[in-house]
Amino acid sequence: MQENVESLVISLHQCGYIxxxxxxxxLTLMDALSRPLLIEGEAGVGxxxxxxxxxxxxxxxxxxxxxxxxxxxxxxxxxxNYTQQLLHIKLHEKSESALSESDLYSNRFxxxxxxxxxxxxxxxxxxxxDEVDRADEAFEAFLxxxxxxxxxxxxEIGTIQATSIPHVILTSNGSRELSDALRRRCLFHYASxxxxxxxxxxxxxxxxxxxxxxLHQVTxxxxxxxxxxxxxxxxxxxxxxxxxxxxxxxxxxxxNQPETVRATLSCLLKTTEDLKYINDRDITAILxxxx
Numbered sequence: 537m538q539e540n541v542e543s544l545v546i547s548l549h550q551c552g553y554i555x556x557x558x559x560x561x562x563l564t565l566m567d568a569l570s571r572p573l574l575i576e577g578e579a580g581v582g583x584x585x586x587x588x589x590x591x592x593x594x595x596x597x598x599x600x601x602x603x604x605x606x607x608x609x610x611x612x613x614x615x616x617n618y619t620q621q622l623l624h625i626k627l628h629e630k631s632e633s634a635l636s637e638s639d640l641y642s643n644r645f646x647x648x649x650x651x652x653x654x655x656x657x658x659x660x661x662x663x664x665x666d667e668v669d670r671a672d673e674a675f676e677a678f679l680x681x682x683x684x685x686x687x688x689x690x691x692e693i694g695t696i697q698a699t700s701i702p703h704v705i706l707t708s709n710g711s712r713e714l715s716d717a718l719r720r721r722c723l724f725h726y727a728s729x730x731x732x733x734x735x736x737x738x739x740x741x742x743x744x745x746x747x748x749x750x751l752h753q754v755t756x757x758x759x760x761x762x763x764x765x766x767x768x769x770x771x772x773x774x775x776x777x778x779x780x781x782x783x784x785x786x787x788x789x790x791x792n793q794p795e796t797v798r799a800t801l802s803c804l805l806k807t808t809e810d811l812k813y814i815n816d817r818d819i820t821a822i823l824x825x826x827x
Contacts, residue, residue: 537564537568540564541557541560541561541564542560544560544563544564544593545557545560547593548560548589548590548593549741550593551588551589551592551593552589552592552741552742553582553585553586553588553589554730554734554737554738554741555586555589556734558725559586559725559727562723562724562725563586563590565723566703566704566705566723567703569723570701571721571722571723572665572683572704572705572706572721572722572723573704573705573706573722573723573724573725574668574706574707574708574714574718574719574722574723574724574725575705575706575707575708575725575726575727576707576708576709576710576724576725576726576727577709577710577726577727577728578709578710578728578729578769578771579709579768579771580729580768580769580770580771580772580773580774581727581728581729581730581771581772582727582771582772582773583666583707583727584664584666584707586705586727587600587662587664587666587705587707588664590662590703590705591661591662594660594662594703596657596659596660596661596662596703597657597659597661597662598661598662598664599650599653599654599657599661599662599663599664599702600650600664600666601650601651601663601664601665601666602666602667603665603666603667603668603669603670603671603675604667604670604671605670605671605672607670607671607675608675609675609678611649612649612650612651613649613651613652613688613690614646614647614648614649614652614688614690615647615649616641616645616646616647616692617645617646617647620644620645621640621645624639624640624645625640641692641693642693643693646690646693650663651663651682651688652688652696654702655686655687655688655696655698655699655700655701655702656696656698656699656700657699657700657702658699658700659700660700660701660702660703661700661702661703662702662703662705663702663703663704663705664705664707665679665704665705665706665707666707667707667708667709668706668707668708668714668718669708669709669710669711669712669714670711673715676714676715676717676718677715677717679718680717680718680721683704683721684721686698686701686702706718706722729762729769729771729772730772732755732756732759735755735758735759735772735775736751736752736755738772738775738776739751739754739755739775739776739779742776743776743779743780743783746779746783747788747789749788749789750779750782750783750787750788750789750790751779753789753790753791753823754775754778754779754782754790755775757790757797757822757823758770758774758775758778758804760822761804761805761814764813764814765813766805766807766809766810766813766814767807767809767810768805768806768807768810770804770805774803774804774806775804777803777804778800778801778803778804781800781803782796782797782800785800790823791823791824792823793823794819794820794823797819797823798815798819801814
């Protein structure tokens with residue numbers, strides 16, 4: 537098991553994701569126990585990126601099911617291609633040939649949605665059920681049923697057994713409490729904002745050509761911003777965007793660059809209140825303390 541964990545850390549790193557041992561262990565156990573993994577944490581900590589990196593490391597497809605308020609089973613299982621069915625009926629009317637119900641309701645006209653698609657792949661995909669906390673408890677109950685059996689019943693066709701069992705990752709931003717039943721079914725990992733060294737490693741991996749002294753300054757600045765009294769703390773994606781923006785301005789150091797820093801803060805801060813909060817502070821003093 538330990539060798540598998542170490543191997544996964546390396547594989548995820550090669551796919552652009554810097555994973556710690558806790559996360560790699562949770563992902564390894566997810567496979568070993570054939571259980572879904574629930575990853576909880578604030579928006580912007582890289583939960584979705586974990587699923588993408590896992591799919592890359594497994595050399596398999598990533599299938600994403602984006603949850604939202606009001607989502608139901610019909611929108612995530614399948615639909616019938618009514619336009620193609622209607623054309624098929626018209627063609628048969630012209631040829632005056634017999635048309636049975638089984639002709640219309642066949643795989644030819646079946647549109648797979650994420651859950652059905654995930655169990656019909658020749659190689660086990662990674663199924664990302666993103667922001668499950670945005671759906672209601674009725675949808676959670678439906679998910680539990682599908683994830684426990686990995687079968688889908690289509691009235692016009694019958695029961696479809698899984699060709700492969702997907703690696704299932706669910707993410708939650710914690711906007712509401714998930715049901716006990718869902719939590720019991722899943723393994724759990726909490727994704728937090730990365731510490732300085734980890735975030736710096738992420739920047740180095742994604743921006744290898746950027747001066748490392750600048751990456752140090754960027755990382756230290758963002759780490760400080762996250763401790764301020766703002767409404768939306770910047771995630772790793774925002775840190776990367778800001779570093780790229782600074783490079784586009786040919787910045788090689790934050791020292792003596794308060795105006796450029798202020799002009800590019802829209803990469804980090806995404807609300808009027810947060811921009812005002814930082815604009816009320818002395819950017820020059822902050823940069824001097826981080827030099």
